[in-house]
Amino acid sequence: MSVAIAPLPAAERGSALGRLALTELKLFARERLRIVFGVGLPLLLVIIIGCIPFFNQPRAAYGGATFLDVYVPIMVGFSAALLSLTALPMMLAGYRERGVLRRLQTTPIGPSRVLAAQLLANLAVVAGTSIAIVLLARFGFGVAFPRQLAGFVIAALLAAVALMCVGLFIAAVVPGSRAAQATGALLFYPLMFFAGLWLPIANMPATLQHISHATPLGAAVQALTDSAQGHWPTWLQLVTMAAYAVAFGLAAARWFRWE
Amino acid sequence: MPAVIEVQNLRRSYGDTVAVDDVTFTVQEGEIFGILGPNGAGKTTTVECIEGLRAPDSGQISVLGLDPRHDRPELTQRLGVQLQDSQLPDQLRVAEALRLNSAFYRNPADWHALMDTLGLTSKSKTPFGKLSGGQKQRLSIALALLGSPRVAVLDELTTGLDPQARRDTWELIEGVRDRGVTIVLVTHFMEEAERLCDRVALIDAGRVVAIDTPAGLAGRVEAGQRIQFRPSVPFDDALLTHLPEVTHVIHRGDVVVVTGNDNALNAVTSVLARNQIVAHQLRVDQASLEDAFLALTGKHSDSQ
Numbered sequence A: 001m002s003v004a005i006a007p008l009p010a011a012e013r014g015s016a017l018g019r020l021a022l023t024e025l026k027l028f029a030r031e032r033l034r035i036v037f038g039v040g041l042p043l044l045l046v047i048i049i050g051c052i053p054f055f056n057q058p059r060a061a062y063g064g065a066t067f068l069d070v071y072v073p074i075m076v077g078f079s080a081a082l083l084s085l086t087a088l089p090m091m092l093a094g095y096r097e098r099g100v101l102r103r104l105q106t107t108p109i110g111p112s113r114v115l116a117a118q119l120l121a122n123l124a125v126v127a128g129t130s131i132a133i134v135l136l137a138r139f140g141f142g143v144a145f146p147r148q149l150a151g152f153v154i155a156a157l158l159a160a161v162a163l164m165c166v167g168l169f170i171a172a173v174v175p176g177s178r179a180a181q182a183t184g185a186l187l188f189y190p191l192m193f194f195a196g197l198w199l200p201i202a203n204m205p206a207t208l209q210h211i212s213h214a215t216p217l218g219a220a221v222q223a224l225t226d227s228a229q230g231h232w233p234t235w236l237q238l239v240t241m242a243a244y245a246v247a248f249g250l251a252a253a254r255w256f257r258w259e
Numbered sequence B: 001m002p003a004v005i006e007v008q009n010l011r012r013s014y015g016d017t018v019a020v021d022d023v024t025f026t027v028q029e030g031e032i033f034g035i036l037g038p039n040g041a042g043k044t045t046t047v048e049c050i051e052g053l054r055a056p057d058s059g060q061i062s063v064l065g066l067d068p069r070h071d072r073p074e075l076t077q078r079l080g081v082q083l084q085d086s087q088l089p090d091q092l093r094v095a096e097a098l099r100l101n102s103a104f105y106r107n108p109a110d111w112h113a114l115m116d117t118l119g120l121t122s123k124s125k126t127p128f129g130k131l132s133g134g135q136k137q138r139l140s141i142a143l144a145l146l147g148s149p150r151v152a153v154l155d156e157l158t159t160g161l162d163p164q165a166r167r168d169t170w171e172l173i174e175g176v177r178d179r180g181v182t183i184v185l186v187t188h189f190m191e192e193a194e195r196l197c198d199r200v201a202l203i204d205a206g207r208v209v210a211i212d213t214p215a216g217l218a219g220r221v222e223a224g225q226r227i228q229f230r231p232s233v234p235f236d237d238a239l240l241t242h243l244p245e246v247t248h249v250i251h252r253g254d255v256v257v258v259t260g261n262d263n264a265l266n267a268v269t270s271v272l273a274r275n276q277i278v279a280h281q282l283r284v285d286q287a288s289l290e291d292a293f294l295a296l297t298g299k300h301s302d303s304q
Helices: A016-030 A032-051 A067-097 A100-105 A111-141 A149-173 A177-194 A206-214 A216-228 A235-254 B043-050 B072-078 B094-102 B111-117 B133-145 B163-178 B190-196 B214-219 B264-274 B289-297
Strands: B003-014 B017-028 B032-036 B058-063 B079-082 B151-155 B182-187 B199-204 B207-212 B225-231 B246-252 B255-260 B279-286
Touching: A016 A032, A016 A111, A016 B094, A032 A067, A032 A111, A067 A100, A067 A111, A067 A149, A067 A177, A067 A216, A111 A149, A111 A235, A149 A177, A149 A216, A149 A235, A177 A206, A177 A216, A206 A216, A206 A235, A216 A235, B003 B043, B003 B182, B017 B032, B017 B043, B017 B182, B017 B199, B032 B043, B032 B163, B032 B190, B043 B058, B043 B151, B043 B182, B072 B079, B079 B133, B094 B111, B094 B133, B111 B133, B133 B151, B133 B163, B163 B182, B163 B190, B182 B190, B190 B289, B199 B214, B199 B289, B207 B214, B207 B289, B214 B289, B225 B264, B246 B264, B246 B289, B255 B264, B255 B289, B264 B279
Parallel strands: B017 B207, B032 B182, B032 B199, B079 B151, B151 B182
Antiparallel strands: B003 B017, B003 B058, B199 B207, B225 B255, B225 B279, B246 B255
């Protein structure tokens, strides 16, 4: 038996990064549990908060905004953090444990493109979830669209990239999917605290506010809140997020392990 | 024929354990080169160094003129690799895996045709997690060939396959060689090495014991004989091992297998007769690669 295989027609060749990102996105969509937690949970929280009349009244403490108005930016940060710090490290570490990465290592793809593809695929999911949150809040519960829309989009993207780079870093340095999941969760709760999930940042004591500004999620929620209210995010917020993205992104690529 | 892989004095240890002590061999273009040895002999570590997945402690390796550690981008384009145990995501479908991986290479093979050749077309939409062992194995061979490699390294290709799937895979590998791909085959199956390999390097305890054709290796057991029988009563091996004509005695269940030179049969039967032991189901074979393996490594291979 002779195996004569022709080359693949040029028209069918695609970019490795694009194809890998698209494939990862498809795989994400096939994992029901990940959809429920990564996408469903933030939307469900918006619905629950929106349905409780108490949370839907303008409050002087929030400058006349409702509790839900304050929570939409937090939910956008929440969905990005949930995906970046729990789903992403667990999945990459799982790939490593099962030898998926080991097989990729024998191909010309290289670590940077593997990480970049994960980033792109998860970014697409976060973008979709964020849009769904904003639309749901607007049309379900009358929360105004972000008044500084461009600022909101830039802040959301930068926040997602910064958090994912932290997630990729965890996946790169922590051995094993269980340990990666635990580390992600351990980071997730304090970061969500400083993002104002339990206590809005504006209501925090001064010291906690300072710490909050220095965390990626705190800076993100501040920037998102500012843009929702019609202000351009401050440079400090954007630079804080970008610094986290660059530092952890480079570290993730540097210490990435195939096995 | 020019050499496509040159390994010289390769050494690699993990902590205190020396996996590869001193391995030297050359693979010629167009051949199927077998790396044969008992479990833990250092076969996989050797090919992992060739693939550039492990750094040798010392020694030189050249694959298609490239250094496997330093020329990784170029090496991965030209060397097809099938790993012993690697997986794909469970939800990834056969056609998707092939299409995705073909995007990684400069000169990808037509994955539709490859899928067809490997008999996977009817499974193109099946997720990896739902494939049988044989189908997974065929997919991993397809992935190893996707980049139109000049050399392919296949590690424990048919482990875990049923006999039919194993024979089908062998035919496939011969087909791949026929189109000019040099193949390095890691195995511990004698039958596989005997059937497929042009030359075999026998590795034991991290060292090359012998390199020859399968027939050449078998011939080293001095045109010997292999005698099998079921003794009527148990007996002490020393009865046979002290015979100058006998080189080895092993037990497989209640069957005794004796390896020795051309006069072994006479010597064995007369000793048995003297001790009133009847040899039931007596069978005599010429020495095979397996006997060479046994004689050269002192270990019994895993195949039965």
